[in-house]
Amino acid sequence: MMIDPFTLPKAELHLHIEGTLEPELMFELGRRNGVSLPYADTDAVRRAYRFGNLQSFLDVYYRACSVLIHERDFYELTIAYLNRARAQGVRHVEVFFDPQTHTARGVQFDTVVGGIGRALTEARRQGITSHLIMCFLRDLPVDDAMATLEQSLAHRDVIFGVGLDSAEVGNPPRKFREVFERAINAGFRAVAHAGEEGPPDYIWQALDVLGAERIDHGVRCLEDRSLVQRLEADRIPLTVCPFSNVKLRVVGTLEQHPLADMLEHGLRVTVNSDDPAYFGGYVGENLAGVAKALQLDDGALVQLARNSFEAAFLDDAARAGYLAELDAYSGANRMS
Numbered sequence: 237m238m239i240d241p242f243t244l245p246k247a248e249l250h251l252h253i254e255g256t257l258e259p260e261l262m263f264e265l266g267r268r269n270g271v272s273l274p275y276a277d278t279d280a281v282r283r284a285y286r287f288g289n290l291q292s293f294l295d296v297y298y299r300a301c302s303v304l305i306h307e308r309d310f311y312e313l314t315i316a317y318l319n320r321a322r323a324q325g326v327r328h329v330e331v332f333f334d335p336q337t338h339t340a341r342g343v344q345f346d347t348v349v350g351g352i353g354r355a356l357t358e359a360r361r362q363g364i365t366s367h368l369i370m371c372f373l374r375d376l377p378v379d380d381a382m383a384t385l386e387q388s389l390a391h392r393d394v395i396f397g398v399g400l401d402s403a404e405v406g407n408p409p410r411k412f413r414e415v416f417e418r419a420i421n422a423g424f425r426a427v428a429h430a431g432e433e434g435p436p437d438y439i440w441q442a443l444d445v446l447g448a449e450r451i452d453h454g455v456r457c458l459e460d461r462s463l464v465q466r467l468e469a470d471r472i473p474l475t476v477c478p479f480s481n482v483k484l485r486v487v488g489t490l491e492q493h494p495l496a497d498m499l500e501h502g503l504r505v506t507v508n509s510d511d512p513a514y515f516g517g518y519v520g521e522n523l524a525g526v527a528k529a530l531q532l533d534d535g536a537l538v539q540l541a542r543n544s545f546e547a548a549f550l551d552d553a554a555r556a557g558y559l560a561e562l563d564a565y566s567g568a569n570r571m572s
Contacts, residue, residue: 238569239534241523245562247328247544248321248508248519250452250475252371252401253310253352254301254334255511256317265303265312274299285514290433290484291403293514301337310351318359318366324520327558328548330367331356332399336376336384345387353394367396367549369427372415374400374407381415389422396549397425399452400442404434409441409448416446425549427475429453432486436460443472450474450547455481455494458501468502473547477510478526479517490529499536506544538566 259278266273275281281300287293304310314331321329331352338348349368356366370388372381388395398419400412409428416426428442432453439457442448443466454474457463467474476495481487487494498505507526512518517525527537545558 239537239566240569241527241537242323242520243325243565244523244537244541245325245327245558245565246519246523246541247330247506247548247550247558248326249330249450249473249506249544249547250332250477250508250510251317251329251519252332252334252511253314253317254304254337255297255515256320256513257300257304257313258316258513261313261316262300262303265305265309269303269305269309271303271305273303285483285516287484287514290405293484293511294403297511297514298337302341304338305341305343305347307347307351307354310348311355312351314352314355315358318355318364320518322359322362322364324518326364326519327561328365328545328550328554330369330396330548332369332371332401334371334373334401335388336373336380339384339387345384345391349391349394353391356394365550365554367425368394369397369399369425370395371399371401371429372412373402374409374412374429375403378411378415381412382418385415385419385422392423395424397427399426400428400430400446400448401452402429404429404432404438408434409438410445413445416448420447425449427452431456432481433484436463439463439467453477453481453486455486455498457503458494458497464501464503467504471504473504473506473543474498475506475508475547477508477515478522479512479515480510483515490525493526493530495526496530496532496536499539504543504547505540506547507540534566534569538562 259281427450428448430438430442
């Protein structure tokens, strides 16, 4: 393998900004904001990152978010991620955020969007483009999601799309039909988490009930042959997160990950980091790890990067520019 997964030009399409909160920044913000944490030090935090399932991760994740209070906190969190992403070849990122996690604690919606949005604007001047996607917490009432959507309408200049995340089992996409219908009518693009711990039927619901244009995770699609055919025929992107799937026990090991099979079925798969501070690596580490575990060749890595740009919500000119850069990069590596 001659392609370097860390310098390969790519887009990242499945990244929760709250999930980039590294322990060092967590403690710094906790001290600054007077928020006590149930950990003695950063090593103790990392020892807590042994998860049995999605819910056990979410319990730790939401507790850590308590240190995020002021606009400066959200700005620093986002800038820290963007700097790492740029160093790992990311040219375009579509960032998820969970406003309900913060507004439920009394943090103003404007505070959250203001900090994240300022960081994204600064990063664009330094060569990394982005979109901001607001996710609804599926384990909270639908009315709460609708109220959050109404708050977001004043920030249409910053928020590009909507998604659906949090505890999947027992919270089918169809619950949020009216919320997504309202969001799409307001001009938001739509994605949804489905088929991670939930069944393939949740992927069908995300597509046909919510109108999702992209499926986040989707690794259980292989259990349904007709669904695989639908995803291939319609070129529906799947934003797969290998390290996350192992950490949350969706698959046992990276060697058992279905990514290679998904590629063989012609699915538009991308590799992403999900919540990298908790799962052991950013997008470069995810690509390198899965390439080694599944013995992916350079052609597969380039295809994954190509898929990421083709699956992104980019205009034609921007997409063409990024694909030309990718072609030049892969051509230069073939000759070296």
